[in-house]
Amino acid sequence: MIYFDNAATSFPKSPRAIAEATACMRTWCGNPGRGAHFLSRIASEKVYACRELLSDFLGLNAPERVVFTQNTTYALNMALKGALKHGAHVLCSELEHNAILRPLHALQQERDISFDTFPVVGRTHEQILQEITARIKENTAAVVCLHASNICSLSLPLAKIGTLCRSRGLLFMVDAAQSAGHLPIDMRAMQIDALAVPAHKGLLGIQGCGVLALGECISLSTLIEGGSGVNSLLRTMPEEFPERFEAGTLPVIAIAGLCGGISHVMELGLPEIEERANRLFFAARERIASLDGFEIYQPDTPGAVLLFNKIGIPSTEVARVLDKSGICTRAGLHCAPLAHQALGTPPGGAVRLGFGAFNTSAEVDVLWRVLRHEFC
Amino acid sequence: MKSAPSTAKEGIMYSRNTFPQKCVAAIGSMTAAIKAQRALLSANISAEVIALAPEETRRGCAYGVEFAATSENAARAVFRAARISVSQYILRD
Numbered sequence: 001m002i003y004f005d006n007a008a009t010s011f012p013k014s015p016r017a018i019a020e021a022t023a024c025m026r027t028w029c030g031n032p033g034r035g036a037h038f039l040s041r042i043a044s045e046k047v048y049a050c051r052e053l054l055s056d057f058l059g060l061n062a063p064e065r066v067v068f069t070q071n072t073t074y075a076l077n078m079a080l081k082g083a084l085k086h087g088a089h090v091l092c093s094e095l096e097h098n099a100i101l102r103p104l105h106a107l108q109q110e111r112d113i114s115f116d117t118f119p120v121v122g123r124t125h126e127q128i129l130q131e132i133t134a135r136i137k138e139n140t141a142a143v144v145c146l147h148a149s150n151i152c153s154l155s156l157p158l159a160k161i162g163t164l165c166r167s168r169g170l171l172f173m174v175d176a177a178q179s180a181g182h183l184p185i186d187m188r189a190m191q192i193d194a195l196a197v198p199a200h201k202g203l204l205g206i207q208g209c210g211v212l213a214l215g216e217c218i219s220l221s222t223l224i225e226g227g228s229g230v231n232s233l234l235r236t237m238p239e240e241f242p243e244r245f246e247a248g249t250l251p252v253i254a255i256a257g258l259c260g261g262i263s264h265v266m267e268l269g270l271p272e273i274e275e276r277a278n279r280l281f282f283a284a285r286e287r288i289a290s291l292d293g294f295e296i297y298q299p300d301t302p303g304a305v306l307l308f309n310k311i312g313i314p315s316t317e318v319a320r321v322l323d324k325s326g327i328c329t330r331a332g333l334h335c336a337p338l339a340h341q342a343l344g345t346p347p348g349g350a351v352r353l354g355f356g357a358f359n360t361s362a363e364v365d366v367l368w369r370v371l372r373h374e375f376c
Numbered sequence: 377m378k379s380a381p382s383t384a385k386e387g388i389m390y391s392r393n394t395f396p397q398k399c400v401a402a403i404g405s406m407t408a409a410i411k412a413q414r415a416l417l418s419a420n421i422s423a424e425v426i427a428l429a430p431e432e433t434r435r436g437c438a439y440g441v442e443f444a445a446t447s448e449n450a451a452r453a454v455f456r457a458a459r460i461s462v463s464q465y466i467l468r469d
Contacts, residue, residue, distance in 0.1 A: 036426055231404070233434075
């Protein structure tokens, strides 16, 4: 089996993530922040250690502002619905995933929020900043955008956008679903107010948790309420971070796996991970481009994602044939319809290769041979 | 626990009849308590996270860190430097 769907979730799972999650289930899987017996205390300390790791890794320097969520989508919903007030205007890029677009559409209905998209494809960083600036209105409250696309390897200049946001008094919220574990993130340097991160993609953890990292300048209302382990006599959630935003029992096993995954990523090093992804990207681009009738989107932007089509054949059919040969890819619109429009793919979308930490160039060769055999 | 009101702004509670051995800083959440414990350990002050009885706080369940009463002043300085909010200090025998 060859797995090229790491943009959806990493596989195989990091041995460290497996070891940490297994150790959690076998030896310390108490309920953190619920009671003071030794198993609960150990679980609390392990969870705190993961907050510290993330805080350092993301340049936050505030472990208590690392909030664990169900996944990245949940984290983005918490940030958007917790921060945006009635009548606010929001800017997002044309590459956004439905994890941002659908909450914004819902807020349009519920709170009369409006939003505009700014173009990214074919623009320089300076041009992107100009496009954002040109769309800022009197009631613009936030710029909400991804760091890296989930259908190509384009990324946005976060530090520059963060500076712009700070200078204009706008909140800056970032979807790092595809970049965490692939590209450097420094929340303070990039002036990010809210950052949503998955455990199970670039950070090599397991499914079951996400992270919402909150800067010092943002205040959020809660999305859900419930037990927090403290202040039980109050009818409202406690003010303290992160408990304020963590109603109910935490996904401790997934948090343990995340801890293992991050340590794996830190050992590999982001430069090595990025270089490996670029090598695979160029190898795949070269092989696919050598075949007749294939189109590659954003071929000059290397990274962990490569999008292509066999002209005249539905992307789902290409993915099905690859699947029959034991190669996992993902076809269609990838929950990012606007992004596909921006890249000019056909209505049926395209085939996505998502490279991960464990892929090899030999696997790219196998992909190429199957494509050549089946479609040329 | 000994309970007597204090003039200190965090609300020290202690008895003058016995010399207290332990001091508990009531912190609130488990996360903040662990942060406080780590800050104390970094300053070479041995500390343990404990659960506070609901009747010890005004809001119900909470956590705190317990350390030697002789380290109270040093602990207060550590908490101030680390911007850790303490709702009250409780002295125990």
